[in-house]
Amino acid sequence: MSQTTASDERAGRIRGTVAGLPRDLSASQKLMVFVLAMALSGVANLVLEIIPDVTIGPVDVSVSYFVFVPLALVALLNPFWAALGAPIGEVIFVDLLMGDFSGLAEVEGIIQMFLALYIAGSLVRNPRNRLQIAIAAVTVVVIDKALSALVDLSKVWIGVEDAEFVEGLPESIILLEGIGYAVDILMSGILFGVIPAIWLIPALHGRIEPLLGMRPRVPGEPIQGSAPRNALFVAVAVALSVASFLFAFLEAWDIELGVFEPEWLDTYGPGFIWVGIGAAAIAFLVGVALARAARGKSDDEN
Incomplete structure (x- = not known):
């Protein structure tokens, strides 16, 4: 372990504040993180609505989501509230407002993406460590798409949904799910996940948090x-997966x-x-107004 890293870890354990900013978040700051995650993830997914999907035979080659946007939030801010806000923002600003809301069935996607982002954000102990960021970006897609694939296979196995076979090859459902899984990891996890995230997150670390009245994440301290x-x-995560x-x-x-x-999107x-x-x-x-209020309160207390 390098001397710098050891120093950071020691500082992370003993310091209660950094630049006068407390480690613990207030209720208004948690709400701020939740609202910002909703808004930014909603905009990112709205942009995807205007990008056409590409289909090669039975395989859909498309970008499911811009992983780097919610990943930056869970890696820099509170992982729980950012992970909860991101999928809810997609449901509200994309599905509901665009007129494609599936009701309670949307809870499936919320739970799966929440678990993926929550775990990924908790993996980033040091927001300047590009290896941790890359692993977290791929983790988001691996968890989310694995749960989605299991749901699809379960529907076919139970018989509530017809399988999409390659003609003459009934076993191809496993192959198609596997190919789709690999495409999602490549497109969403690496191209629009790892590559922008390893540049964006270190660049924002230590700069965006004070603007929000929050303490930057310090390597070595509990997140x-x-x-x-x-x-x-693990038991709760499994229970949520089953619920999804x-x-x-x-x-x-x-x-x-x-x-x-x-x-409405098709109509207008x-x-x-x-x-x-x-x-x-x-x-x-x-969210910005909440951030300013939280920062002002922090300045007054200090």
């Missing part, structure tokens, strides 16, 4: 809001609770995306 490393968390499966089956069983699908064209962007911008401004 507030990170995933606990014990059997209880149950919500996924609601749609397959034609149980439509809270479904809202006027398909791509220009309707600006409605979602405008709503996300308002949410972002609310």
Whole structure:
């Protein structure tokens, strides 16, 4: 271990504040992180709506999400609240406002992405360590898409959904899921995950947190809001994964609770995306206002 790293770890254990900023977040700061994660992830996913998907035979070659956006938030800020806000932002600003809301079935995606981001954000002990960032970026896609693939295979196995076979090769469902999984890791995990994240996160570390009235993450200290490393968390994660499966089956069983699908994007064209962007911008401004209030309160206390 280098002398600098050892010094950082010692400082991380003994210092309660950095530049007068407390380590523990207030309730308003947690809400601020949640709102900012909602807004930024919502805008990022709205941009994806105007990018056409490419299909090569039975394989869909597309970008599922810009991993680097929510990853930067969970790696720099509170992992729990950022991980919770990111998928909810996608549901609100993309699915609901664009008129493609599947009701309770949306909970599947929220749970899966929350678990993926929460675990990935907790892996980044040092936001300037590019190896940790790269591992976290791939982890997001590996967990999210693995759970999604298991849901798809379970639907076919139970018989509530027809499989998409290659003609003459019934066993190809496993092959197609595997190819799709690899494409997602390459496109979302590496191209739009690792590559921008290893540049963006170190560049923002130590700069964005004080603006939000928060203390930058210090290598070696416990990360507030990170995933606990014990059997209880594993049990809770497994329980949430099973719960996401149950919500996924609601749609397959034609149980439509809270479904809202006027398909406004198809009706009014791509220009309707600006409605979602405008709503996300308002949410972002609310987050900025909360940040300013939290920073002002921190300055007053110091």
